[in-house]
Structures are given as C-alpha cells and as structure tokens.
Amino acid sequence: MTQDAALGIDIGTSGVRIAARGRDGALLAMSQAAMAAPLVDFGRALQDPAIWWDALVQAFAGLKLDGLRVLSLAIDGTSGTILPCDADGAPLGLASMYNDVAEAAAVKAIQQVAPAETAALGSTSPLARALMMDAKAPRVLHQADWLVGKLCGRFDVSDENNALKSGYDPVQRAWPAWIAGTGFDLSRFPKVVPAGARVGTILPAMAQQFGLPADVAVVAGTTDGCAAFLASGARDAGDGVSSLGTTLTIKLLSATPVFAPQFGIYSHRIGDQWLAGGASNTGGGVLASFFNREEIARLTALMDPAVPTGLDYYPLSRPGERFPINDPAFEPRLTPRPPQDHLFLQGLLEGIAAVEALAYRKLAELGASPLVSIRSVGGGAANEKWTAMRLRALGVPAKEPESEHAAMGTARLAWRGIGHDA
Numbered sequence: 084m085t086q087d088a089a090l091g092i093d094i095g096t097s098g099v100r101i102a103a104r105g106r107d108g109a110l111l112a113m114s115q116a117a118m119a120a121p122l123v124d125f126g127r128a129l130q131d132p133a134i135w136w137d138a139l140v141q142a143f144a145g146l147k148l149d150g151l152r153v154l155s156l157a158i159d160g161t162s163g164t165i166l167p168c169d170a171d172g173a174p175l176g177l178a179s180m181y182n183d184v185a186e187a188a189a190v191k192a193i194q195q196v197a198p199a200e201t202a203a204l205g206s207t208s209p210l211a212r213a214l215m216m217d218a219k220a221p222r223v224l225h226q227a228d229w230l231v232g233k234l235c236g237r238f239d240v241s242d243e244n245n246a247l248k249s250g251y252d253p254v255q256r257a258w259p260a261w262i263a264g265t266g267f268d269l270s271r272f273p274k275v276v277p278a279g280a281r282v283g284t285i286l287p288a289m290a291q292q293f294g295l296p297a298d299v300a301v302v303a304g305t306t307d308g309c310a311a312f313l314a315s316g317a318r319d320a321g322d323g324v325s326s327l328g329t330t331l332t333i334k335l336l337s338a339t340p341v342f343a344p345q346f347g348i349y350s351h352r353i354g355d356q357w358l359a360g361g362a363s364n365t366g367g368g369v370l371a372s373f374f375n376r377e378e379i380a381r382l383t384a385l386m387d388p389a390v391p392t393g394l395d396y397y398p399l400s401r402p403g404e405r406f407p408i409n410d411p412a413f414e415p416r417l418t419p420r421p422p423q424d425h426l427f428l429q430g431l432l433e434g435i436a437a438v439e440a441l442a443y444r445k446l447a448e449l450g451a452s453p454l455v456s457i458r459s460v461g462g463g464a465a466n467e468k469w470t471a472m473r474l475r476a477l478g479v480p481a482k483e484p485e486s487e488h489a490a491m492g493t494a495r496l497a498w499r500g501i502g503h504d505a
Contacts, residue, residue, distance in 0.1 A: 086111060088148075089505065090156035091494030092139065093310060094226060099138040101146050103153070104494035108316070108485060108505045111151055116141035128183035132166050132174050132229060139230065143293045155300035156234070157279070157497035159489055160226030162306035163209045163248045167220035172229060172238035175220045185211035193250075196264035200342035202349040203250035210250045214267050223271045225249070227304050235283035235301035241273040242280075242303035244351045251275055253352035254340060278305045278353055279499035302500025304493050309351050311460075312336075312358055313492030316485035320356060321455030324484070325439055325473075327463030329368040333442050334360035337451040346406045348449070354499075359451050361406035365438045367463055369398040369415075370431055374424075385425035388471040392426050394419070396434030407438065407445035432469045433476075440476040458484040 088103040088111050103112040118138045123129045166178035189211040193203055203210040213223045222238060225245040232238035243253050249272065252259045258269050276282060285299040305313070312334050315324045319336065326332040340350035341359040350357040370379060397404075399415035416434070420427050443454040456479050463469060474481055485491070498505040 085150055085152045088112070088151040088153050089494045089497035089501070090153055091310070091490040091492065091497055092142075092156060092158040092230070092304075093307060093488070093490035093493055094135055094139070094158065094160045094230065095307060095489070096161060099135070099142040100488060100490045101142045102488055102490035102494050103146070103148065103151055104491055104498065104505055106498070106503060106505055110486065110488075110491060112147050113488070113490070114142045114145035114147070116145065122180065123177055128180040129177040130180055132178045132226075135226065135230060136233060140292075148294060153295050153299055155281075155302050155497040155501045156285070157302040157304040157493045157500065158227045158230050159304045159307050159310035159493040160230065160245060162245065162308060163207060164226040165209045165213055165223055165249070166226070166229060167216040168222040168224050168229065168238060170221050170238070172222075172224075172232045174229075175217065178226065179209070179212045179216070182207055183212055186215055189214040192265045196261045197250070198261065199344050200349070201250055201252075202248045204344070209248050210262065210265065210267065213249065213271070214265060218268070221271060222273070224273060227306075228273055231282065231301060231304070234285055234289050236286050237283050239273050240282050240303065241275050242278045242305055243275055244278050244305040244309045244353070246272070246275045247349065247351060253350065256352075276303050278303055278309070279496040281500040300497075300501050302497045304496055305353070306351070307489050309353065309358055310489035310492035311487070313353070313495050314484070314486040314488055314490075315458045315460065315492070316482070317458060319455070320452040322458070322482075323443060323454045323456065324458045324460060327459060327461040328366060329371075330366040331363040331435060331439060331442070332360065333362075333439065333446075334358055335443065335446050335451055335454065337446075339450055339452065341446060341449045341451045343449050345409050346445070346449075348406065348446070357451075359446055361442060361446070363406050363438055363442060364400070364404050365398050365435050369400050369435070370428070372400055373431070374428060378424075379428065382425040382428045383466060383468055386429045386468050388429070388468045388475075392421070392430045392433060394421070394430030394433065396430050397438065398431050398434045407442040432466075433472050436469070436473040436476040439473060440478075443477065454479050456480055456482050458482050460484055460487050
C-alpha cells in the first residue's frame with residue numbers, strides 16, 4: 084500500500100537532512116549528508132554554494148522512498164545566507180553566510196534610512212552584505228531561494244521568513260521603499276510569497292534524478308529556526324517553545340506581531356500568525372561553569388523541586404543581558420551560595436526558570452499573545468526535576484514536541500502548499 088508524503092529539506096550549517104512526513108504528521112523516512120567542504124577563509128564567512136547542492140544530492144541518494152508517493156517538497160535554509168546570481172540562477176561568486184560581517188560603510192548606509200524595527204540592521208545584515216556584492220549581478224538570492232530554483236527552475240521567488248533579515252516588511256507584505264535609499268536596486272531581490280505557498284513543479288530532470296513523481300509541487304519554505312519551531316507541533320497562538328541549550332532561547336506563536344529592536348525581537352510571519360522570540364544570556368553555559376555533566380546528574384537526584392530554595396538568582400556567566408532585560412552592564416546574581424552543592428544547583432535552575440517566565444511575560448507586555456502552553460527542546464529538556472520547576476514558574480501545561488528535526492517542520496509547510504496542514 085502506498086502512503087502519501089511531503090518532503091522537508093533542511094539545509095544546516097554542516098549538512099543536509101531530508102524528512103518524509105505523512106498526512107498524519109508521522110516521520111516516514113529520513114536521510115542526511117554532511118557538507119564536504121568548509122567555509123572559504125578570506126577574513127569573511129564565505130562558501131561555495133555547490134557544496135549545498137552536492138550535500139542535497141547525497142541526502143537524496145540515501146533517502147528510502149519505497150512505498151511512498153511524494154506529493155510536495157519545501158526547503159529551509161540558514162537565515163541570512165545570500166549569494167549573487169545571474170538571471171538564470173548561476174552563481175556569480177561565493178555565498179555570504181549568515182554570520183558573515185559586512186563592511187562598516189554598508190551597515191551605516193542602512194542605519195541612515197532604515198526604521199528601527201527592521202530586522203535588516205546590524206553588522207551581519209544580509210542587506211548590508213548584498214550592498215557589497217557586484218552591482219552587475221542581476222539577482223541576490225537567499226540560500227533556500229537558490230535551491231528551490233535548482234529544483235523547479237524559478238530563481239525569482241523567496242519566502243517571507245528568509246526575506247525578513249534582508250529588509251522585507253512582513254506587515255505590509257512588501258519590500259519597503261526605504262531600501263532604495265541605501266543604494267541597493269530592489270529589482271535584484273526576488274519577489275516574496277508566504278511560507279508554505281506553492282511556487283512551481285519539480286523539473287523533469289530533477290524528478291528523474293531523485294526518483295520523484297513528475298508532478299511534485301515545490302513549495303516556498305522558511306528559515307532553519309522557523310522550521311525547528313514548526314517541527315515542535317506548535318499550532319496555536321500562545322504556544323511557546325523553549326530551547327534549553329548553552330543559552331536560553333524562547334519562541335512564541337502569536338496572533339499579533341512584536342517588533343522590539345532594543346531586545347533583539349522581531350516577528351516572522353507564518354500564514355496569519357506570527358512567530359516572535361528572543362534569547363537570554365542565561366542557560367546551560369552558566370551551569371557548566373560550576374558543574375560537569377556527571378555532577379549535575381548526581382546533584383539533581385538530591386533536589387526536591389517541591390521545596391523552593393528562595394535564592395532568587397539571575398544566572399549569567401558574565402555581566403550583560405539582552406532579553407528579557409536589556410542591559411549590557413547587568414550583573415549576575417549568584418549569591419549567597421549555600422554550602423550544599425545540590426541546593427546551589429537547584430537555585431541556578433530555579434533562576435533560569437524565573438528568567439524564562441519573565442521572558443514570556445515580557446513578550447506579552449510588548450503585544451504578543453500570552454503563553455498558554457510550553458514545549459521544551461535542547462539538552463535541558465530531559466531534566467524532569469528542572470521541568471517541574473519551570474512549569475511552576477511558567478504556570479502553563481507542558482506539551483511534548485512532535486520532533487526536534489527542522490526538516491519535519493519544513494515538511495509541514497510542504498503539506499500546507501498543497502492544501503493540507505499535517
């Protein structure tokens with residue numbers, strides 16, 4: 084019996100992952116391939132885009148689609164990665180990666196004309212880096228745009244998420260007029276469609292190469308960060324996802340957008356909803372400065388999350404916080420330290436939980452939907468006692484993330500592109 088499937092293709096920093104997702108959201112097949120070559124070092128973060136394509140081809144070669152009928156596919160790419168191309172999509176130089184730093188003059192050209200709420204400000208702005216690209220290149224595409232073009236032949240389209248940091252206005256759903264004031268020719272950027280919109284059909288040669296049906300729909304994708312959020316299964320306004328890694332990152336699905344540049348917050352548009360988020364300097368990196376992994380496991384067993392320590396810590400590795408408090412001189416609060424190490428660790432975990440709760444409250448104060456549920460990803464999500472502390476601080480129920488693979492979130496968009504939200 085043949086099952087229908089949609090493919091999500093995740094282009095990460097070190098490899099490509101492809102996931103086949105069923106109508107019911109189940110993972111039906113998965114493959115991945117590493118990228119074979121590193122960044123090119125000219126004092127810049129540059130890369131040959133052929134590396135992405137080669138890894139995509141390798142990932143397809145390992146994908147087992149027996150018994151599956153692929154109906155659609157979508158691609159997510161690293162947010163802010165761009166490359167100069169000719170009108171037919173042939174690269175005219177190396178790609179400028181998401182963490183590439185623009186020249187000061189290009190950054191200043193944007194600062195002089197851009198509104199404060201745009202996501203195109205800063206030293207790694209893709210718009211600033213586009214200003215540095217040869218003006219003779221007729222197109223400047225985002226990573227996902229170029230790969231979509233390779234598959235369906237269209238090199239003139241982007242999605243609202245990848246375009247955001249290049250200056251796209253998701254509220255007006257247009258490239259804003261102020262971009263022309265930077266000296267950049269807006270005709271070089273692709274037109275923009277909603278994430279999850281169908282943009283074409285796979286080219287016959289691509290269908291044959293990858294063993295896909297000739298009528299596979301190619302759907303506008305998203306960024307890697309948005310794809311990871313979608314993979315969690317979050318669907319409703321107020322659904323939050325916290326990433327408990329070295330730092331604490333929160334994302335919240337909202338009925339209304341939030342733009343607060345002083346906190347580094349902007350909103351991606353996904354359909355008629357908005358994905359807002361921020362990042363704190365607290366997180367697992369602070370824990371690691373005091374305890375190793377084995378010590379954390381041993382001390383966690385001694386903790387009683389039902390009995391708060393009352394220590395009121397704000398755990399930071401060094402002075403300075405960005406969100407939910409914006410203060411580059413903000414001092415860590417890590418005293419007094421009790422003599423029992425397990426109580427000190429519990430105080431640190433309680434402190435991170437308090438920062439997380441404050442962050443979601445801050446988003447609501449800025450106009451986002453209030454938090455109604457929480458999904459947790461990252462290494463800290465497995466600590467059940469910490470989860471109990473966090474749920475008490477957040478005051479909302481926990482939900483299990485459906486997947487932590489960004490490719491599964493992108494496959495959700497691939498389904499959406501053909502009228503089904505898996």
